[in-house]
Amino acid sequence: xxxxxxxxxxxxxxxxxxxxxxxxxxxxxxxxxxxxxxxxxxxxxxxxxxxxxxxxxxxxxxxxxxxxxxxxxxxxxxxxxxxxxxxxxxxxxxxxxxxxxxxxxxxxxxxxxxxxxxxxxxxxxxxxxxxxxxxxxxxxxxxxxxxxxxxxxxxxxxxxxxxxxxxxxxxxxxxxxxxxxxxxxxxxxxxxxxxxxxxxxxxxxxxxxxxxxxxxxxxxxxxxxxxxxxxxxxxxxxxxxxxxxxxxxxxxxxxxxx
Amino acid sequence: xxxxxxxxxxxxxxxxxxxxxxxxxxxxxxxxxxxxxxxxxxxxxxxxxxxxxxxxxxxxxxxxxxxxxxxxxxxxxxxxxxxxxxxxxxxxxxxxxxxxxxxxxxxxxxxxxxxxxxxxxxxxxxxxxxxxxxxxxxxxxxxxxxxxxxxxxxxxxxxxxxxxxxxxxxxxxxxxxxxxxxxxxxxxxxxxxxxxxxxxxxxxxxxxxxxxxxxxxxxxxxxxxxxxxxxxxxxxxxxxxxxxxxxxxxxxxxxxxxxxxxxxxxxxxxxxxxxxxxxxxxxxxxxxxxxxxxxxxxxxxxxxxxxxxxxxxxxxxxxxxxxxxxxxxxxxxxxxxxxxxxxxxxxxxxxxxxxxxxxxxxxxxxxxxxxxxxxxxxxxxxxxxxxxxxxxxxxxxxx
Numbered sequence: 044x045x046x047x048x049x050x051x052x053x054x055x056x057x058x059x060x061x062x063x064x065x066x067x068x069x070x071x072x073x074x075x076x077x078x079x080x081x082x083x084x085x086x087x088x089x090x091x092x093x094x095x096x097x098x099x100x101x102x103x104x105x106x107x108x109x110x111x112x113x114x115x116x117x118x119x120x121x122x123x124x125x126x127x128x129x130x131x132x133x134x135x136x137x138x139x140x141x142x143x144x145x146x147x148x149x150x151x152x153x154x155x156x157x158x159x160x161x162x163x164x165x166x167x168x169x170x171x172x173x174x175x176x177x178x179x180x181x182x183x184x185x186x187x188x189x190x191x192x193x194x195x196x197x198x199x200x201x202x203x204x205x206x207x208x209x210x211x212x213x214x215x216x217x218x219x220x221x222x223x224x225x226x227x228x229x230x231x232x233x234x235x236x237x238x239x240x241x242x243x244x245x246x247x248x249x250x251x252x253x254x255x256x257x258x259x260x261x262x263x264x265x266x267x268x269x270x271x272x273x274x275x276x277x278x279x280x281x282x283x284x285x286x287x288x289x290x291x292x293x294x295x296x297x298x299x300x301x
Numbered sequence: 302x303x304x305x306x307x308x309x310x311x312x313x314x315x316x317x318x319x320x321x322x323x324x325x326x327x328x329x330x331x332x333x334x335x336x337x338x339x340x341x342x343x344x345x346x347x348x349x350x351x352x353x354x355x356x357x358x359x360x361x362x363x364x365x366x367x368x369x370x371x372x373x374x375x376x377x378x379x380x381x382x383x384x385x386x387x388x389x390x391x392x393x394x395x396x397x398x399x400x401x402x403x404x405x406x407x408x409x410x411x412x413x414x415x416x417x418x419x420x421x422x423x424x425x426x427x428x429x430x431x432x433x434x435x436x437x438x439x440x441x442x443x444x445x446x447x448x449x450x451x452x453x454x455x456x457x458x459x460x461x462x463x464x465x466x467x468x469x470x471x472x473x474x475x476x477x478x479x480x481x482x483x484x485x486x487x488x489x490x491x492x493x494x495x496x497x498x499x500x501x502x503x504x505x506x507x508x509x510x511x512x513x514x515x516x517x518x519x520x521x522x523x524x525x526x527x528x529x530x531x532x533x534x535x536x537x538x539x540x541x542x543x544x545x546x547x548x549x550x551x552x553x554x555x556x557x558x559x560x561x562x563x564x565x566x567x568x569x570x571x572x573x574x575x576x577x578x579x580x581x582x583x584x585x586x587x588x589x590x591x592x593x594x595x596x597x598x599x600x601x602x603x604x605x606x607x608x609x610x611x612x613x614x615x616x617x618x619x620x621x622x623x624x625x626x627x628x629x630x631x632x633x634x635x636x637x638x639x640x641x642x643x644x645x646x647x648x649x650x651x652x653x654x655x656x657x658x659x660x661x662x663x664x665x666x667x668x669x670x671x672x673x674x675x676x677x678x679x680x681x682x683x684x685x686x687x688x689x690x691x692x693x694x695x696x697x698x699x700x
Contacts, residue, residue, distance in 0.1 A: 080340070112485055118426050119408075120417035138411050139404020141343040142422050146485045150630075153340045154404065156333030161404040244488045253484040254421050257477075257500055261424065265470055272466045276371045283373060 046128035046173060047195035047227035048182060049202055050102055052239060053212060054189035057100030059088050061181035061190055068169060068180035080104075081153050085166035086181060091239060099232075101239045102190065104181075105130060105151045105166035106219060107227035110249035113143035113152060121163075128195065128227045129168035137163060148223055148242055148250060168227065195227055202231055224249030313649055320646020323639035324401055332404060335639045341632030346640045349622030351398035351647060353479055354615050355391055356429070357503075360511035361518070362388025362436060363465075363472035368541075370465040376534055382443060382664050383522060384515050389436040390654045392429065394647050401643055421481045428475030435468040443662045477504040483621060491625035492562040493576045498552065499621075505549045506614055512542040513610035520604050525656065528665040532598070539603045542610060543591040550584050575616065575624045583613015 059077075065086050066073055075083035086104035093099060111130045114122035121136040122143060143163060144152045155161035169179040177183070182192035191198060202217040218236045219226035223245045230241065237243035327335035338345050365384040369377050400406040412426040438457065445454040480503030483490050496502065516538050519530045557563040566576045587609035596602030627634055636644075658664060 115417075115419045116422060116485060117417055118420045118422035119411045119415040120420075136408075136411060136415050137405060138408040139406070140422055141404065142420075142482070144340065144343040145482075145489075148486075148488055150341060154343060155331075156338065156340075157331045159328065159331055161331065242488055246487075250485050250487075251419065253487065253497075254481055255419055257481045257484060258419065258421060258424060261474055264473060268470050268473060269466060272367070272371055272469055276373075276462055276466065279371075279373045 044126055045195045045227065046168070046192065047107065047198050047229060048168075048179065049191040049193070049198040049229045049231065051189050051191070051205070052099055052101055052230060052232040052234075054187045055088070055100040055102070056187055056189075057088055057090060057098075058186060060184045060186060061102065062086055062088055064180040064184040065166075068172065069167075080151065080165075082155055082162075082164035085164070089240060093234060093238060099234060099239060101230075101241075102181075103151075103240070104228065105168070106149050107166075107168050108223055108249075109225040109227065110223075110251055112146040112148060112223070112250045115249075115251035115255065116142045116146040118142070125170070127170070127173050129170040129173065130227075131167055131170055132163055132165065134162045146250070148245055195229075198229055202229055205231060221247040224251075313653060316642075316645050316649045319642040320649075323643040323646070326639055327401060327643075332402075335637065335643075337634055337637045337640065339632060339634070341630050342626070342634040344622060344626075345634055346623075346636040346644055347398055347402040349619050350615070350644055351402070352395055353618035353622050355395040355398065355647075356479060357476065357507040357510055357614060357618060358514050358611070359388040359391030359395075360472065360476060360507040361515040362391075362439070362511070363432075363468045364508050364511040365515060366439060366465045367469045370462055371469070376531075376537065379530065379665070380515050380519065380534065380538070382440070383518055383659075384511075385436060385439045386443070386655060386658055386664055387514065387518060387651075389433070389440050390651050390658075392433040392436060393654075394651050395429065396433065397650075398644075398647050421478050421484075425475045425478050425482070428471045428478070432468060432471040432475065435464050435471060438464050439468065443658075443664060447662050472507075473504060476507040477501065479503050480621075486626075489626060489629050490621065491565075491572050491628040492560065493557070493565050493572055494617075494621045494625040496556050496560065498556050502549070502553060502556075505545065505552065506617060509542055509545040509549055510610055510614040512538050512545065513607040513614075516542070516603055516607035517611060520600075520607075522659070522665065526659055526665065532600075535600075535603050536598050539591055539597040539606060542606065543588070543597070546584065546588050546591065546610065550580075550588055553580065553584065572624060572628050575620050579613055579616035579620055583609055583616050587613070 062077065062084070063073075065071075066075075066083070069085060071083040071085075075081060077084065077087060080087055080103060086102055089101045089103055091099045091101050107124075107128055107130045109124070111122060111124055114120070114124055114130060117137075118140060119136045119138055121133045122130060123133070124130050139161060141154060141163075144150075144154060151165050153164045155164065169177070169181075172179060178192035179190075182190045185191075191201070193201075199217060199220060202220075206213045206215060206217070212233050214232050214235060216236065218230035218232070218241055219228055222242075224247075230236065230239070232239055235243075323335055332338060336345060336347075361384040365377060365381045368374050369381045396409075400409065403409060412423055413430075417423050439461070441457055442454055442461075445451075445457065477500035480499035480501075483495065483499055484497070487495055516535060519535060519538075523529050554563070557566075566573050566580075587606045590596050590602065590609070591606045593602075596606065623634060
C-alpha cells in the first residue's frame with residue numbers, strides 16, 4: 044500500500060523534466076530559482092561534480108521517511124506519515140517553531156521567510172495524484188526511467204535485482220532502505236552516496252528513538268522526583284516541628300523548676 | 302543621582318525603540334526581513350539566547366524555592382522572593398520572545414489542544430506554560446501582602462509546598478528537555494557539544510547557573526536598592542555553586558573522553574576556540590577560584606565566580622544553538638542587527654520589570670524582617686542545644 048520512488052542515479056541525464064512537471068503539478072512559479080529547494084521548487088536536480096571530473100545528477104526532494112523526524116518533533120503534530128507513503132503537512136496546525144527544519148536529517152523543509160503567515164513547504168509525493176490512482180508527476184514524465192514509481196516493497200526488490208545483476212556498476216547499498224529507519228524515496232548509485240550529497244552518517248534506525256527514549260523516562264522522573272521531594276519535605280518539617288516541640292517542653296520545664 | 306537615572310532612562314528608551322522597530326519589521330515583512338535566518342539555519346539568536354539562555358538563567362527560582370521551602374534551609378529565605386521574581390519575569394520574557402520568533406505566534410496555544418507526546422517541543426511548551434503559572438502563584442504572596450488580601454494569602458501560603466514541588470519537577474523536565482531538543486540531530490551538531498547526556502548536562506548547568514544568578518542579582522540589588530545580603534548567605538550560595546560545578550565539569554570532561562571528542566577541542570578553528578573559551582573560562586576557572594574558601598568569602602570573589610559561571614553558561618547555550626550547528630550545516634549565520642535589537646529590548650524589559658516590582662512590591666523588606674526573626678530563633682535554639690552539650694538534631698537548619 045505504501046508508495047515510493049526509486050531514483051537510479053546511473054540513469055539520470057539531468058534533463059530537468061521532473062522539476063518542470065513538479066512545478067506544473069503543484070501550481071508553482073515557473074520562474075523561481077532552480078538551484079535550491081523552495082516553496083516553488085519541491086524538487087531540484089543537482090549537478091554533482093565528482094573528484095575524477097565526471098558528473099552525476101542527483102535529485103533532491105523530501106525522502107518521505109518511514110518514521111519521519113519532522114512528524115516526531117512537531118509539537119502540534121502538523122506532520123503525519125500517511126499509509127499511502129507521503130509525509131504531509133497541515134498548515135492549520137503549524138505554530139511556526141521550525142523544529143521540523145532543524146530535525147530533518149536531509150535538510151528538506153523550506154520556510155516562507157518573507158510571508159506574514161509563513162508555511163513550511165516540501166514535496167508531498169503528489170498525494171492528490173496518488174489519491175486519483177496516478178503516479179507522481181516527476182516519475183510519470185521521466186524520459187529515462189531514472190525515477191520509478193511504485194510500491195516501496197516492490198521498488199526495493201527491483202533495486203536489489205539491479206544490484207545483483209550489475210554488481211560491478213552499483214554501490215552495494217539501496218540508500219533509504221534502512222537509513223534513519225528507512226525512507227519511501229530510494230536511491231541507487233554507482234558512486235559512494237556521500238559524494239552524492241546524501242548524509243552518510245545516519246543510523247540504521249529511526250532518529251526519533253534518540254528523543255523518544257528520553258521522553259519515555261519522564262513519567263519516572265516525575266513519580267520518583269515527586270515522591271522524593273515530598274518525602275524530604277515531610278521528614279525535614281516533621282523534625283523541625285519536633286525540635287520546636289521539645290524546645291517548648293524544655294522551656295516550660297525550666298520555667299516550672301525555677 | 303537624578304542625572305544618572307535620566308541617562309539610564311534614555312538608554313532604556315533607545316533600546317526599546319530599536320527593539321520595537323525590529324518587532325514591527327518582523328510582523329509587517331516577515332521573519333526574512335528582520336532576521337538572518339535561512340532554510341539551512343532556521344534557529345538563531347532568539348532561540349539560542351532568548352529561549353535557551355533565558356530559561357536557564359531563570360533557574361534560580363526553582364533552586365532557591367526548593368532549598369528554602371522543601372529542604373527548609375531558612376537562612377536563604379531572603380533570596381527566594383527576588384529569585385522567583387527574576388524567574389517569573391524571565392519566563393514571561395521568554396514567551397514574549399517566542400511570540401516574535403514563532404512564524405505563527407497567534408497559534409501559540411495550539412499545543413494545549415493538539416497533542417504530540419513524541420515531541421520534546423510539545424513537552425517544553427507544556428512545562429513552560431505550567432511553570433510560568435506556578436511562578437505566578439509562588440510570587441503572588443508579594444502582591445497579596447501589598448494589597449493586604451489576608452485570606453487569599455493564607456490559602457497560597459498553605460498550598461505553597463505543593464506548588465514548589467510541582468515547580469521543581471516542571472523545571473527539571475523542561476530544563477533538561479531543552480538539551481533533549483538537540484538529541485535528534487546527531488549528524489548536525491558538532492561532537493564537542495552533541496552528547497547523549499545533553500539533557501543531564503543542561504539540567505545540571507541550569508541549576509548551577511541558578512545559584513550564580515542569585516549571587517549576581519544580590520550584588521545588583523545592593524547597587525540599585527541597597528538591600529545587602531548577609532555575608533554568610535552569599536558565601537553559602539558560592540559553596541552551593543561550587544558543589545554543583547564540580548560534578549558538571551567532571552561529567553562534561555568524562556563524556557568528551559568517552560566519546561573520544563576531547564581532542565577536537567585542540568584543533569585550530571572556531572569550534573575548538575569557542576569550546577576552550579566556554580569550558581576554560583566559564584567552568585574550570587570559576588571552579589578553581591571557588592575551591593578557595595577565601596575567594597568564596599570575599600565579595601569580589603563571589604561576584605567574579607558568579608559572572609564567570611554565567612558567562613560559561615551563556616557560551617554553552619550559544620555554542621549548542623549556533624556555533625555547533627553552523628559547523629556542519631555549511632551555512633553561515635550571524636544575527637541581523639534587528640535580531641540583536643529585539644533581544645536587547647527583551648533583556649531591558651526584564652531589568653525594568655524587576656526594578657518596577659522591587660519598588661512597588663515587598664520583594665526585599667518583608668523578607669528581611671522575616672529572616673531576622675528566623676536567624677534569632679536559630680541562634681537561640683543553637684545556644685540551648687550547645688548549652689546542654691547535645692548535637693543539633695540532623696535535618697535542623699544549622700545557622
